[in-house]
Amino acid sequence: MNIKVITQKGLKSVSVLYFKIVSSIAFIPAVVALLFLILSLVMVQFDYSDAGKAIKANAHWLTLKDASTARSIISTITGGIISLTVFSFSMVMILLNQAASQMSNRILDKLIGNRFQQIVLGFYIGTIVYALFLMSTIRDIDSGVYVPAISTYLLISFTVIDIFLFIYFLHYVTQSVKYETIIHQISDTTQRALEKNWQFSTVTQTCTLTASGLNLPANKSGVYQGFMEKPLLALCKRENLILSIDVPTGTSLIEGTPFIRFLNVQSVSRDVKDQINGTINIHGGQSIANNYFYGLRQLTEVALKALSPGINDPGTAILSLQALGQLLAFRALHYPGNTLQDDEKTTRIFIRERTFEEIFEDCIFPIWDYGKKDRMLINALHHVLSQLNQSTPRAVIKNLLAQVEKSKTQMD
Numbered sequence: 495m496n497i498k499v500i501t502q503k504g505l506k507s508v509s510v511l512y513f514k515i516v517s518s519i520a521f522i523p524a525v526v527a528l529l530f531l532i533l534s535l536v537m538v539q540f541d542y543s544d545a546g547k548a549i550k551a552n553a554h555w556l557t558l559k560d561a562s563t564a565r566s567i568i569s570t571i572t573g574g575i576i577s578l579t580v581f582s583f584s585m586v587m588i589l590l591n592q593a594a595s596q597m598s599n600r601i602l603d604k605l606i607g608n609r610f611q612q613i614v615l616g617f618y619i620g621t622i623v624y625a626l627f628l629m630s631t632i633r634d635i636d637s638g639v640y641v642p643a644i645s646t647y648l649l650i651s652f653t654v655i656d657i658f659l660f661i662y663f664l665h666y667v668t669q670s671v672k673y674e675t676i677i678h679q680i681s682d683t684t685q686r687a688l689e690k691n692w693q694f695s696t697v698t699q700t701c702t703l704t705a706s707g708l709n710l711p712a713n714k715s716g717v718y719q720g721f722m723e724k725p726l727l728a729l730c731k732r733e734n735l736i737l738s739i740d741v742p743t744g745t746s747l748i749e750g751t752p753f754i755r756f757l758n759v760q761s762v763s764r765d766v767k768d769q770i771n772g773t774i775n776i777h778g779g780q781s782i783a784n785n786y787f788y789g790l791r792q793l794t795e796v797a798l799k800a801l802s803p804g805i806n807d808p809g810t811a812i813l814s815l816q817a818l819g820q821l822l823a824f825r826a827l828h829y830p831g832n833t834l835q836d837d838e839k840t841t842r843i844f845i846r847e848r849t850f851e852e853i854f855e856d857c858i859f860p861i862w863d864y865g866k867k868d869r870m871l872i873n874a875l876h877h878v879l880s881q882l883n884q885s886t887p888r889a890v891i892k893n894l895l896a897q898v899e900k901s902k903t904q905m906d
Contacts, residue, residue: 564642567650571650589667685820712747731842793818808868876895
């Protein structure tokens with residue numbers, strides 16, 4: 495196989511693996527625990543160094559000569575912090591289960607990826623690692639210089655910090671799983687993704703070329719997550735290719751489904767096709783940062799789950815609807831850069847993006863279908879649609895607004 499193809503596939507695999515590791519709930523705790531282990535090594539070395547012995551000899555309040563006392567302190571702290579860690583993990587799991595059952599299991603990534611929670615849990619685990627390593631270094635020698643007193647007092651300081659962190663952790667976790675907080679987080683992340691890619695106030699260049707009839711099928715099944723921009727642009731320039739990617743990011747593809755068209759050539763070698771496939775990201779799982787529509791869909795799912803008979807929470811559905819209205823208002827007035835050019839300003843890649851009408855129908859219509867008999871939701875939907883219609887009048891908005899007004903009149 496061509497070395498370039500192998501390299502591209504390797505880079506793609508590494509990037510996917512890196513994303514999975516960094517987004518894992520265990521990543522931050524593992525890093526923090528490793529830092530605590532390194533700190534324990536440094537502190538024990540300092541404790542047994544000439545400088546450490548001198549400090550303990552001159553500062554009598556730092557003198558901890560009894561090895562059994564030091565072990566008792568460390569073992570008590572270790573047991574207490576383990577209990578805190580278990581309780582904290584249990585509380586997080588219970589709240590995650592509640593959020594998944596009441597809202598949508600697709601929001602779990604947002605909750606699991608909370609950095610503050612991971613740092614707190616990492617601090618707990620790091621304190622335990624520090625204490626266990628410290629306990630293994632205590633020596634039963636009459637002169638107290640071989641009892642790591644400085645390290646032990648530092649451990650006590652960490653324990654006090656852990657207690658205050660635990661108190662704040664209780665407050666933070668209970669606040670972070672509130673429905674309005676979760677909806678706000680999803681909305682903010684989606685807004686940032688939109689602002690990153692949808693920066694134009696007018697429609698950019700569209701494809702006017704006629705396809706050659708040559709297509710590139712998906713080489714495996716999965717969700718299309720975009721492509722490696724620089725390698726694909728370089729390949730298109732080198733081979734003088736113009737491509738049109740006919741599916742938007744987040745589209746589920748079945749192996750063998752054509753999704754890329756060649757616009758200026760009649761034939762392409764197998765090697766070039768392999769190189770193109772090497773730059774395409776098709777795998778399971780999605781992220782809002784790479785696909786803003788995934789965030790919009792999450793808000794829609796939260797609203798639908800809230801409207802289900804088992805939950806019956808129109809208030810949460812209205813919060814999601816309001817967030818969707820704000821995001822749709824931004825999308826209606828901004829357009830993506832749907833072409834990519836090489837360094838010579840030659841357009842090489844045309845990118846398919848969802849239209850406003852497609853997004854509106856996929857996100858708002860299901861909420862209307864589920865909640866058209868709920869008076870609270872109808873009033874909220876009428877309010878959102880009226881504002882959207884004023885800021886960006888479109889046929890799809892006017893048609894649904896007319897249906898909502900008719901339903902509202904019948905209820906009155």
